[in-house]
Amino acid sequence: MRAFLGELFKTVRRPAVWVCVVGLFAVAVTIGYALPWLAETYSPPSAAQGLPQGTTLADFKIALYPINFVRQTLQQWSVLGGVFALILGVLLQGSEYGWGTVKTIYTQRDGRMVMLAGKVGALAVVVLLLVLGLFAVDAASSTGAALLDGKSLDYPDATQILKGIAAMFLIYGFWSLFGLVLATLFRQSAMAIGLGLAYALVVEGLIFGFGGGLLGDWVKKIQEWFPIANTGYLADSFGAITFRRLPAQPGPYADATHAVAVLAAYVVTFVLISALLLRRRDVTS
Amino acid sequence: MATGSEPIVSTRGLTKHYGNGIVAVDSLNLNVRRGEVYGFLGPNGAGKTTTLRMLVGLIKPTSGSAMVAGAAPGSPASLSRVGAIIEAPAFYPYLSGYDNLRLIAIFCGVPVKRVDVALEEVELMPRKQHRFSTYSLGMKQRLGIAAALIKEPDILILDEPTNGLDPQGMVDVRKLIIDLGKGERTVLVSSHLLGEVEQMCTRIGVIQKGRFVAEGTIDELRGAATLTVRAEPAAAAASVLNGEVGPENVKLLQDGSYSVKVDLKRTAEINRRLVQAGADVTELRATERSLEDVFMELTGTEAGL
Numbered sequence: 001m002r003a004f005l006g007e008l009f010k011t012v013r014r015p016a017v018w019v020c021v022v023g024l025f026a027v028a029v030t031i032g033y034a035l036p037w038l039a040e041t042y043s044p045p046s047a048a049q050g051l052p053q054g055t056t057l058a059d060f061k062i063a064l065y066p067i068n069f070v071r072q073t074l075q076q077w078s079v080l081g082g083v084f085a086l087i088l089g090v091l092l093q094g095s096e097y098g099w100g101t102v103k104t105i106y107t108q109r110d111g112r113m114v115m116l117a118g119k120v121g122a123l124a125v126v127v128l129l130l131v132l133g134l135f136a137v138d139a140a141s142s143t144g145a146a147l148l149d150g151k152s153l154d155y156p157d158a159t160q161i162l163k164g165i166a167a168m169f170l171i172y173g174f175w176s177l178f179g180l181v182l183a184t185l186f187r188q189s190a191m192a193i194g195l196g197l198a199y200a201l202v203v204e205g206l207i208f209g210f211g212g213g214l215l216g217d218w219v220k221k222i223q224e225w226f227p228i229a230n231t232g233y234l235a236d237s238f239g240a241i242t243f244r245r246l247p248a249q250p251g252p253y254a255d256a257t258h259a260v261a262v263l264a265a266y267v268v269t270f271v272l273i274s275a276l277l278l279r280r281r282d283v284t285s
Numbered sequence: 286m287a288t289g290s291e292p293i294v295s296t297r298g299l300t301k302h303y304g305n306g307i308v309a310v311d312s313l314n315l316n317v318r319r320g321e322v323y324g325f326l327g328p329n330g331a332g333k334t335t336t337l338r339m340l341v342g343l344i345k346p347t348s349g350s351a352m353v354a355g356a357a358p359g360s361p362a363s364l365s366r367v368g369a370i371i372e373a374p375a376f377y378p379y380l381s382g383y384d385n386l387r388l389i390a391i392f393c394g395v396p397v398k399r400v401d402v403a404l405e406e407v408e409l410m411p412r413k414q415h416r417f418s419t420y421s422l423g424m425k426q427r428l429g430i431a432a433a434l435i436k437e438p439d440i441l442i443l444d445e446p447t448n449g450l451d452p453q454g455m456v457d458v459r460k461l462i463i464d465l466g467k468g469e470r471t472v473l474v475s476s477h478l479l480g481e482v483e484q485m486c487t488r489i490g491v492i493q494k495g496r497f498v499a500e501g502t503i504d505e506l507r508g509a510a511t512l513t514v515r516a517e518p519a520a521a522a523a524s525v526l527n528g529e530v531g532p533e534n535v536k537l538l539q540d541g542s543y544s545v546k547v548d549l550k551r552t553a554e555i556n557r558r559l560v561q562a563g564a565d566v567t568e569l570r571a572t573e574r575s576l577e578d579v580f581m582e583l584t585g586t587e588a589g590l
Contacts, residue, residue: 013380
């Protein structure tokens with residue numbers, strides 16, 4: 001408990017943590033709602049080229065209304081928002097090496113495993129606040145979009161909202177612990193953020209995008225054990241948003257149970273690897 | 286100062302090898318007694334910091350064992366009784382000095398009111414609400430000592446605490462350490478500065494290339510004072526000196542004088558015998574070896590002198 005309270009004490013007082021959290025909220029409002037709403041409201045008719053006959057960009061605005069805010073949040077931010085969670089994980093662990101405070105915290109009272117548990121607990125609190133804030137921001141933005149368009153304020157039921165929050169917590173839990181394990185492995189922040197971003201934005205997408213096109217369906221059998229694919233399965237398990245006159249999108253390749261199990265396995269594995277590294281390594285910085 | 290014979294730090298054959306074949310610490314047997322200010326002296330790279338890191342559990346020894354404050358190094362039982370600064374004190378730059386110590390108090394499970402007491406002790410109260418990143422090197426060092434004091438430890442382990450400080454900062458920190466060493470508290474302080482150790486410490490251990498080369502009080506390490514004698518004719522003088530203290534205690538120096546190991550209370554008597562033997566005594570003085578001489582003899586370096 002001492003370790004958890006101490007980690008929380010320094011985490012909530014760190015400006016960089018809140019820059020990260022507020023940064024995601026700002027991006028969610030602007031890129032998630034404001035820019036699409038403006039584009040779909042004020043685009044000229046020529047912008048609808050390539051869409052089925054009678055479909056306009058305004059038909060896509062249904063994604064911006066409250067009834068879809070849980071799906072929208074999950075499908076839009078499971079990876080891009082995950083990058084912010086990754087940075088949080090890196091910041092909490094990598095900075096300890098950068099500042100040399102790793103030797104300070106390991107020479108107080110509790111052992112390294114207890115200190116790691118405290119850090120993971122504090123990270124979980126911040127990630128939960130990030131997820132709750134993101135859902136609140138998206139709910140408010142979707143309400144604003146509906147009010148501006150004079151649409152009804154129908155929200156998903158409470159169960160779906162809670163499930164959505166739980167799913168995003170698991171997804172961001174994965175990302176933040178991915179950041180933490182990378183920072184532990186490299187004993188610094190820069191390398192961890194660089195490699196984490198490369199994986200999030202390039203590596204998995206490139207491997208399976210390229211391989212899937214060339215090698216066929218069996219690549220999907222392998223992909224279903226990779227983390228970003230599973231964040232997608234979990235987000236998609238909340239159902240696709242259906243647009244007027246557009247064909248329904250196929251369901252996810254694997255179901256939510258599979259996705260939760262795989263992501264939970266990654267979370268546990270990352271914690272165990274971090275524990276092993278911290279336990280075995282000498283602190284020489 | 287109440288120093289007991291019971292060791293608060295003891296190591297047996299403590300050894301640390303690194304993968305690249307470097308032996309940082311080699312079979313170290315260290316004994317620090319309760320209540321003493323123990324100076325851990327050695328040139329740069331001798332293995333002082335590695336040893337201290339092992340004593341607080343940051344580094345695992347390759348072999349050997351150690352007990353610190355009655356428990357294994359790095360265990361909660363040991364850490365709860367040890368306050369340490371290893372190399373430069375490290376804190377969170379975005380937190381104030383006060384909040385950094387509050388954090389340490391939370392980690393240690395001690396009441397937050399201890400924070401002000403510790404800040405008072407190191408005279409940092411006026412700057413306590415300022416961010417750590419704005420502190421001078423000396424203030425950072427004092428905050429480090431305050432952090433080490435928060436849990437009211439039985440032993441303070443300080444690794445080169447005056448490193449990088451300006452002369453006034455060095456004086457302040459040394460004075461602080463001398464004050465902290467008064468009473469029951471044990472202080473283990475490493476340094477490569479002889480003068481510093483001489484001012485602060487009651488006992489000294491000297492380490493060189495990872496091995497212990499000497500241990501004792503400053504007087505023990507210096508050894509007995511000698512008498513320097515110059516007299517003519519030299520043969521008559523040598524005969525008298527050999528007869529008085531034995532040839533094994535008389536050494537002819539390069540400048541023609543003699544170095545004589547003898548109780549200095551016998552100086553007048555030696556002088557009388559030389560005169561009675563017909564020797565003209567031109568020089569007769571007590572010579573005390575400095576700690577610098579001892580250090581250089583033991584380590585073969587001039588580091589830190």
